[in-house]
Amino acid sequence: LRRNPGEAEFHQAVREVFDTLGPVVRKHPQYVEAAVLERLCEPERQIIFRVPWVDDAGRVQINRGFRVEYNSALGPYKGGLRFHPSVYLGIVKFLGFEQIFKNALTGMPIGGGKGGSDFDPRGRSDGEVMRFCQSFMTELYRHLGEHTDVPAGDIGVGGREIGYLFGQYKRITNRYESGVLTGKGVAWGGSLVRTEATGYGTVMFTQEMLRTSGRELDGLRVSVSGGGNVAIHAIEKAQQLGATVLTFSDSSGYVVDEAGVDLALLKDVKEVQRGRAADYVARRPGARLVTDGRVWDVPVDVALPCATQNELLVDDAKVLLSNGVLAVAEGANMPTDPGAVALLQESGVLFGPGKAANAGGVATSALEMQQNASRDSWTFEYAEGRLDEIMTGIHDRCAATAEEYGAPGNYVLGANIAGFLRVADAIVALGVI
Numbered sequence: 035l036r037r038n039p040g041e042a043e044f045h046q047a048v049r050e051v052f053d054t055l056g057p058v059v060r061k062h063p064q065y066v067e068a069a070v071l072e073r074l075c076e077p078e079r080q081i082i083f084r085v086p087w088v089d090d091a092g093r094v095q096i097n098r099g100f101r102v103e104y105n106s107a108l109g110p111y112k113g114g115l116r117f118h119p120s121v122y123l124g125i126v127k128f129l130g131f132e133q134i135f136k137n138a139l140t141g142m143p144i145g146g147g148k149g150g151s152d153f154d155p156r157g158r159s160d161g162e163v164m165r166f167c168q169s170f171m172t173e174l175y176r177h178l179g180e181h182t183d184v185p186a187g188d189i190g191v192g193g194r195e196i197g198y199l200f201g202q203y204k205r206i207t208n209r210y211e212s213g214v215l216t217g218k219g220v221a222w223g224g225s226l227v228r229t230e231a232t233g234y235g236t237v238m239f240t241q242e243m244l245r246t247s248g249r250e251l252d253g254l255r256v257s258v259s260g261g262g263n264v265a266i267h268a269i270e271k272a273q274q275l276g277a278t279v280l281t282f283s284d285s286s287g288y289v290v291d292e293a294g295v296d297l298a299l300l301k302d303v304k305e306v307q308r309g310r311a312a313d314y315v316a317r318r319p320g321a322r323l324v325t326d327g328r329v330w331d332v333p334v335d336v337a338l339p340c341a342t343q344n345e346l347l348v349d350d351a352k353v354l355l356s357n358g359v360l361a362v363a364e365g366a367n368m369p370t371d372p373g374a375v376a377l378l379q380e381s382g383v384l385f386g387p388g389k390a391a392n393a394g395g396v397a398t399s400a401l402e403m404q405q406n407a408s409r410d411s412w413t414f415e416y417a418e419g420r421l422d423e424i425m426t427g428i429h430d431r432c433a434a435t436a437e438e439y440g441a442p443g444n445y446v447l448g449a450n451i452a453g454f455l456r457v458a459d460a461i462v463a464l465g466v467i
């Protein structure tokens with residue numbers, strides 16, 4: 035705490051993992067001798083830089099850029115870039131820390147990292163976003179490389195931003211190094227299914243959890259928070275599997291659509307118009323926008339928080355429980371407050387932590403890297419099949435680990451321990467570096 039003052043989200047993420055590691059550390063003293071936990075608290079490298087750019091009015095704007103290269107025991111640093119005004123070092127470190135375990139859990143050769151900026155893309159023109167991305171990459175490029183550090187998207191960073199970032203990387207280095215960024219457009223080195231992967235994977239994971247109690251998503255009512263990449267594709271996959279999705283949200287409020295969210299309209303509003311929840315409601319008879327409540331008040335069987343950290347609190351969990359929720363899975367990173375997680379788990383709700391449930395995004399990024407390395411491009415069906423296998427594998431690994439450590443059904447413990455074991459073994463094997 036003294037070394038990382040004021041980084042509340044980072045402390046929360048570390049505590050949440052370390053709280054579950056007691057049985058592992060007792061069983062494997064070599065991790066204590068090798069100071070694995072201490073090493074996991076200290077990123078290998080933290081880069082903070084100034085990002086100057088010129089807005090449409092000709093004014094110079096200054097933002098702060100970050101890249102935390104957290105742990106590379108298993109492979110090059112891998113993790114997204116977040117552009118949101120709330121970004122500061124504590125957010126980037128929490129996300130980078132989580133990313134280590136998530137990436138380990140996928141079974142793929144990728145280390146953990148995260149980055150971003152306090153730049154707010156909302157309300158900015160394409161030209162402003164492009165100039166910002168170019169300036170950001172003008173510093174970041176020297177730290178990247180397909181064998182070194184491979185960023186992707188996150189909040190505020192989608193296909194448009196990855197395009198501008200990749201363009202500037204290519205220009206500065208004079209290298210068409212596709213494997214340096216993932217989430218690229220399919221025409222220029224991207225992978226089919228990468229856009230959909232996080233949301234799809236979250237729902238695939240949910241389906242696997244439900245099956246352990248003899249249920250399926252088909253016919254269930256689902257609430258989703260967020261209205262961005264993860265939320266939209268979670269809605270899409272849940273609908274494909276026969277569920278009715280009643281909600282989505284953005285920072286202006288949440289939408290209830292009793293007839294089920296109209297996905298084509300939502301995509302048009304969010305992806306084409308870059309509009310707000312109110313724009314959806316204006317074009318959708320029967321849907322309503324709630325600006326002074328909680329999306330978790332809507333009675334559902336399954337809740338999928340897909341917006342941001344700490345968006346599902348203890349009181350929300352109480353409401354979900356009183357409405358008979360069966361499963362909660364985290365499409366976002368750390369959206370559920372630790373007290374809410376404990377309450378849901380004690381009450382017998384199937385709870386899928388983000389490290390496991392939203393790992394489909396980074397896993398498909400690793401598939402994009404594979405395609406880039408072999409100069410190949412797979413079909414949608416093949417890539418989705420691989421994603422499905424990966425999500426089932428992650429689910430089964432978490433479940434088996436939870437069982438082995440005496441906590442059957444505890445996916446939080448299973449994910450933390452399974453991820454930790456893989457990365458800890460690599461850290462010990464590589465010596466004190």
Ligand code: NDP
Nearest residue numbers: 188189190232260261262263264284285341342366367395
């Ligand atoms: P997007 O930027 O596409 O969408 C984010 C959505 O969440 C928007 O609707 C946004 O609303 C809302 N939101 C963001 N911050 C806040 C906030 N502080 N308060 C209220 N609403 C907020 O991001 P993604 O969908 O890519 O990411 C969502 C979550 O999923 C994040 O936690 C991210 O870390 C996680 N994730 C993403 C992956 C990916 O592949 N993209 C992979 C794994 C995890 P508004 O537009 O009004 O701000």
